[in-house]
Each structure stands twice: as C-alpha cells, then as structure tokens.
Amino acid sequence: MVDAAYVAAELGGVEQGIRLPDTPAQEYLSLGRRQQSAYHLLAAHPDWIPAVLNALPASVRSAVQANISAAQQIDDLNGASAALPHWRIIAPPAPDVLLGYYSEAQQADGIAWQYLAAINLIETNMGRIQGLSSAGAQGPMQFMPATWASYGRGDVNNPHDAILAAGRYLQAHGAPSNMTRAIYAYNPSMLYVRAVQLYAQQMFVSERAFLAYYNWEVYVQTKTGEVLLPEGFSG
CATH class of the missing domain: 1.10.530.10 (Lysozyme)
Structure with a gap:
C-alpha cells in the first residue's frame, strides 16, 4: 500500500543508502530513481509530509525536508505547461x-x-x-x-x-x-x-x-x- 508510512520507509532507506561511504557506484541509479519517485509521491500528496517527516530517522530528516522544499520552490517558479516542450x-x-x-x-x-x-x-x-x-x-x-x-x-x-x-x-x-x-x-x-x-x-x-x-x-x-x-x- 502506497501511503505516508510507505514513503517514510522508502525515503529513510534511500537517503541513508545514498550517504553510506561503502555504497557501490552502480547502486546510485536505483537509489536516485527511487529517491525522485518518493519525492514525486509527496508532491502529489502534500498532506502526507508531516507524517513522513515525523517517521523518518533523525539522521536524514533535514535532508528530506530540504529536498521537499527545493522541489516546491521549483514547482512554484515553473508552474504547469500547456503542452510538452520542444526538447x-x-x-x-x-x-x-x-x-x-x-x-x-x-x-x-x-x-x-x-x-x-x-x-x-x-x-x-x-x-x-x-x-x-x-x-x-x-x-x-x-x-x-x-x-x-x-x-x-x-x-x-x-x-x-x-x-x-x-x-x-x-x-x-x-x-x-x-x-x-x-x-x-x-x-x-x-x-x-x-x-x-x-x-x-x-x-x-x-x-x-x-x-x-x-x-x-x-x-x-x-x-x-x-x-x-x-x-x-x-x-
């Protein structure tokens, strides 16, 4: 079940894994994609954010809060596009x-x-x-x-x-x-x-x-x- 508890567990594990000094380089593709996916879930369900932050290990709580805030700044800056860009x-x-x-x-x-x-x-x-x-x-x-x-x-x-x-x-x-x-x-x-x-x-x-x-x-x-x-x- 995808809910606040799931996102907290996912982000807690991912953010800790990212920072471990012995994490192999090849693991970062999966870690980065999982990290991004979890933050997208929070963007879609902002009401989950307080529960997620409360459930996180203290060692990664500030990092998660920072990433949430950064994404919110960019979303507010860019807004929504009427069509897909020509990229x-x-x-x-x-x-x-x-x-x-x-x-x-x-x-x-x-x-x-x-x-x-x-x-x-x-x-x-x-x-x-x-x-x-x-x-x-x-x-x-x-x-x-x-x-x-x-x-x-x-x-x-x-x-x-x-x-x-x-x-x-x-x-x-x-x-x-x-x-x-x-x-x-x-x-x-x-x-x-x-x-x-x-x-x-x-x-x-x-x-x-x-x-x-x-x-x-x-x-x-x-x-x-x-x-x-x-x-x-x-x-």
Whole structure:
C-alpha cells in the first residue's frame, strides 16, 4: 500500500543508502530513481509530509525536508505547461566527467562545485535536456544569447564550455563572497535562489548526494498532470 508510512520507509532507506561511504557506484541509479519517485509521491500528496517527516530517522530528516522544499520552490517558479516542450532528452556526461568540469570552474573562479551542480540539475537535469527554454535560453546551463556573448567561450551546448561560463558569470556577479546575489543574477527569483542553495547544501553535507541527483529523470508538470520525458524523447 502506497501511503505516508510507505514513503517514510522508502525515503529513510534511500537517503541513508545514498550517504553510506561503502555504497557501490552502480547502486546510485536505483537509489536516485527511487529517491525522485518518493519525492514525486509527496508532491502529489502534500498532506502526507508531516507524517513522513515525523517517521523518518533523525539522521536524514533535514535532508528530506530540504529536498521537499527545493522541489516546491521549483514547482512554484515553473508552474504547469500547456503542452510538452520542444526538447530532446539525451544522456548526460558521466558523473566523473561533470565533476571534473565543476572542479575546473571552481579552480578558475572560486565557485564551490556544489552550486554549479545544483544549477545544472535545476536547469537541465545535468544536461539531459537539449533545447530552448520558454525565454530562449540554451545549453546545459541555460544561457541567453546576449549573456553567452559576454561570458561564453566555445559552444553554448558543450557541457564543459557552459559550466565554465557559469562560473565566470557567477564570479562577475558577486560569487563566491555573495552567492545569494550571484545566483539571483543568474535567475532573478528568490524561489530559484533558495532551490539552488538547498540542493547545493545537500551536496556540501554529503558529496554522494550528487550521485543520486545525477540519476534523476526529466519530468514536466503540465495542466493535465506530470509527464516523464525519457531518454530519447524528442518533442
């Protein structure tokens, strides 16, 4: 039976498994998908949230609360689409490749890699989404053409080039000393800022949180319900 008790047990086990130092790398595909599925159940049944939080082990309660809150910020920011977007869903670079790009940007501009990963997650699910945003932003880090002209070097659709450009942009707008200001410049919404900070904080607490987020799939909230866009989708 799928109810609050089920979700609490599922999230408790999954969130603990994500953070165990001896969890094999190959387990994170399953852990990430189960984690995402559990949070989607809570989004569909927000009345379950108090009971779920009360039933969780104390060691993961704050992480679950943070992930719930981050998802709520993004849902409030994006709203529901009238139709499916004109995107292609592709395989992202491997996790160690992305971590290398984030680390290179961190070394170049002083931006903690966790913030870059959180932005990459929110913008395109770590590069799975290929296509324009509703505002015309493009690439895995979603740059507007004029912004890319100022901060980009190379190809806006290349994950390495886009991540390094994001580091330059954030540094030019106050990072790393004022991350709130820098993230707000990236997307001028406090809902967005809060979501980035919440996801980044989970990766500061445990770098293994990245491996779970990396495996989250692309879902779109439409006016008729939530739709999974699997790898290979072309709209």
